[in-house]
Amino acid sequence: MARLNLLEETRFEKLPVTVYANQDIASKKVARRITDLIVSKQLKGENAILGLATGVTPIGVYRELVRIHKEEGISFKNVITFNLDEYFPMKPTSPQSYVIFMKENLFNHIDINMDNVHIPDGTLPIEEIHDFCLSYERKITELGGLDLQILGIGRTGHIGFNEPGSAPNSGTRLVTLDDLTRRDASRDFGGKENVPTKAITMGIGTIFKAREIILMAWNQKKASIIKKAVEGEISAEVPATYLQLSENVEFIMDQDAASELTRFNTPWLVKDCTWDVPMIKKAVIWLANTLGKPILKLTEEDYNNHGMAQLATEKGPVYNINIHIFNKLQHTITGWPGGKGNADDTQRPERAVPDKKRSIIFSPHPDDDVISMGGTFIRLVDQGHDVHVAYQTSGNTAVWDDDALRFVEFARDFSKSIDLDTNKLDELYVSMRKFMENKQPNQADTAEIQTLKGLIRKGEAISGARFAGLKDDHIHFMALPFYDRGKTTRKPVAEDDILITMDLLDKIKPHQIFAAGDFADPHGTHKVCFDIIIQALERLKDKEWVKDCWLWLYRGAWHEFETHEIQMAVPLSPQEVERKRLAIFKHQSQKDRPVFPGDDAREFWVRAEDRTRETAKSYDKLGLAEYEAMEAFVRWKF
Known part of the structure; x- marks a missing residue:
């Protein structure tokens, strides 16, 4: 059997x-x-x-x-x-x-x-x-x-x-x-x-001839x-x-x-399932999307004809199932990503208490925060939460050489205009030009060029975070060492990366952590940064603040959560979409044509808007309220 x-x-x-x-x-x-x-x-x-x-x-x-x-x-x-x-x-x-x-x-x-x-x-x-x-x-x-x-x-x-x-x-x-x-x-x-x-x-x-x-x-x-x-x-x-x-x-x-x-993806098509809530939610949303129907219009015949007769029999009537899943989706939508104080939070994705939360947004690269959750970032600040942002790496590999030269040229010209000694800048400029003219594909930049490119991205990140409403003392640059080590070794994560993260977390003692869960990042940096956060939290688990800390994952730059996975959906108005776009525009080195665009030819701000708009449309097609855009989050329980 x-x-x-x-x-x-x-x-x-x-x-x-x-x-x-x-x-x-x-x-x-x-x-x-x-x-x-x-x-x-x-x-x-x-x-x-x-x-x-x-x-x-x-x-x-x-x-x-x-x-x-x-x-x-x-x-x-x-x-x-x-x-x-x-x-x-x-x-x-x-x-x-x-x-x-x-x-x-x-x-x-x-x-x-x-x-x-x-x-x-x-x-x-x-x-x-x-x-x-x-x-x-x-x-x-x-x-x-x-x-x-x-x-x-x-x-x-x-x-x-x-x-x-x-x-x-x-x-x-x-x-x-x-x-x-x-x-x-x-x-x-x-x-x-x-x-x-x-x-x-x-x-x-040739391959076919192998015995195994x-x-x-x-x-x-x-x-x-x-x-x-x-x-x-x-x-x-x-x-x-x-x-x-x-x-x-x-x-x-x-x-x-x-x-x-x-x-694994649609197991009800091949076997009897254990119908827990996540499985029911996934199946009902799949059925609605397959048939192009809102959830509340699905019928018993729809269930029976698409491998879900067992669900209808065990958990029916189907209209009750539809209402249950519709309500589950409805309860993921919130305009209060930090929780709504003095409100009943039994049906809300975030806690009401404390009213004002300490939140930290971890950004693997210096622009992931505003690209992936810029609207939520701005809303958290607007709603009075104590928001910090932590840029985990310098992102210095993703700056064009000619942009780096342009900044040094500006510094030389500015220094000369106010009569500062530019001898060292001139020497640096000449050495940079010579290096870049003979640079081989994928050759690591000199330490000076890496620093310069890192500063370019740092300045852009500060500008974006300030636009979101943060003060300078709430903007943190972690410069995790794995990022530079990873250019020369395949096992880059080390103790120092974890200790730096532990120190920052224990200093802020957040009620909320937002971290990149977009592991489709072609460079692998997002996954490494996430693993470091998890290891840091594991070591800090006996701290009192950790027991009341929630970790939310965001996506957006490379991939998006499936509708059935979403546990918090933050709707954005047209005005909020525009504010988010302007925050992304602060990252000038990544506009027009980034160094590492991946498969997607669209600019990052276009990707972000298209994906959040698609998330909103997916809710609308299922019969829920129609919004301009939605940023999606999944809670990671540690």
């Missing part, structure tokens, strides 16, 4: 999928399977032939392989590896090369014979690539083929660098990279314009493409769907990457 239930639950899935609680557990499971293969081959006196991947996805696997080698003594002397791909052109000494990646993350830390390591050569003359690719294939074949191929998946659905349009029988070859793939790589190269347009990759046909294939995927950013790869029709537009044809493949992922699969 259990097997039948599992088959029913996964009936939309066209290949085997294993989901783990988080990527750390999953990575260790994959690493153990690899070492088990290596040991089994050693016992037979045979070589283990591995196909390896690069990128963020396999880093945890490689870290665990290194640990197993060092702590358990597993040898890699019988291992022969073939990497999936390499950018073209690419020098093996370049920081962005997959040669460097594999050495830093695996090969330098184990006892593998480097003569057994094979990585596509990004330095070849283009006329020699065809023969090289044939030779690469021939080596794999002569060794008896790949025992195990590990894969990640790109947001285009590519495996290796087999982009949309790749043929299922393709071999190792030179390919042109999709624009989205290049955008995703832009951070490593200091901008998309520096990312190579081509790569050498194993083909889908494991595709791994982590985090919410991969959820939509995973759904297409696992549940969609086989299509050249999503090359990973070709893996549905393999009898030797398994997809391994964490819960976030699996979140859009039918059995």
Whole structure:
């Protein structure tokens, strides 16, 4: 019976999928399977032939392989590896090369014979690539083929660098990279314009020949493409769907990457559910949106025809369910994000007491506060709360070089106009110009330039916070050290980051904390900043003020909460939307064309307005009041 239930639950899935609680557990499971293969081959006196991947996805696997080698003594002397791909052109000494990646993350830390390591050569003359690719294939074949191929998946659905349009029988070859793939790589190269347009990759046909294939995927950013790869029709537009044809493949992922699969996203379509309030809320909103109906117009027939008959039977009549969820949504809407004093708060998202709260808004970058929750920020100040803002990083990587020069030029001209000695400024200016003229893609700026760019963003942040109504002593610049360390190491968070955050929190003793919960940030900074806050609060949990402190997550710059997730929705009038826009405009270095725009070509202020307007529309379509815009929040209980 259990097997039948599992088959029913996964009936939309066209290949085997294993989901783990988080990527750390999953990575260790994959690493153990690899070492088990290596040991089994050693016992037979045979070589283990591995196909390896690069990128963020396999880093945890490689870290665990290194640990197993060092702590358990597993040898890699019988291992022969073939990497999936390499950018073209690419020098093996370049920081962005997959040669460097594999050495830093695996090969330098184990006892593998480097003569057994094979990585596509990004330095070849283009006329020699065809023969090289044939030779690469021939080596794999002569060794008896790949025992195990590990894969990640790109947001285009590519495996290796087999982009949309790749043929299922393709071999190792030179390919042109999709624009989205290049955008995703832009951070490593200091901008998309520096990312190579081509790569050498194993083909889908080559991958298919492996005796075992494991595709791994982590985090919410991969959820939509995973759904297409696992549940969609086989299509050249999503090359990973070709893996549905393999009898030797398994997809391994964490819960976030699996979140859009039918059995997790809309489980009522495949099995009986435990109908708690969050599940009912999600299902009713899904049904209303699917049918294009307000909640209060949903009928029993609607429920029965869309997999929700069990809900109607157990919790009905359906009109009572509709009213219950409508009221739940209604109670998330508040014009008092700090709570309304002297009012009944039983149906409000925030407490009435204390009447005036100490609130702190953590902003990972110097503009996330006004972009994502600028209207709420201003309203908290207007309503008399003791509001602080804390900018967690300098954001100095996101300033154009010519903007930095412009500020130094201004300082030189200003100094000369009032007869100040400008010798040191002149020296700095000359050295900056020389450095920038010879700067390599993704090369770290000099300490002076980093400071200058940080000051540019600091000035903009002060201007934005002042516009929101804050005094200077309520504006905090944390300069968390992880941000600069992260430019040279992959494990940037350290004790000092946590201690700085603990000190500020314990100094302010807030009743409310607002933090970025927008983990779709392509640079990963938001997630790191959030983790630091959580670790700081965990250590402070015995403090009396922590027991009465609520943590609210905001989004907006990169992604928005789903309607069923929202626990506080702060409506904005047209005038408040304009005030928020003006606060965002204070961040001049991020206007027009920011250094790191991500996938979205719109300016940040346009994104913010469009997303808050869409949130308001989502409430309106469900039958609630129509507002100009809404900023959404979810409470994180710690």
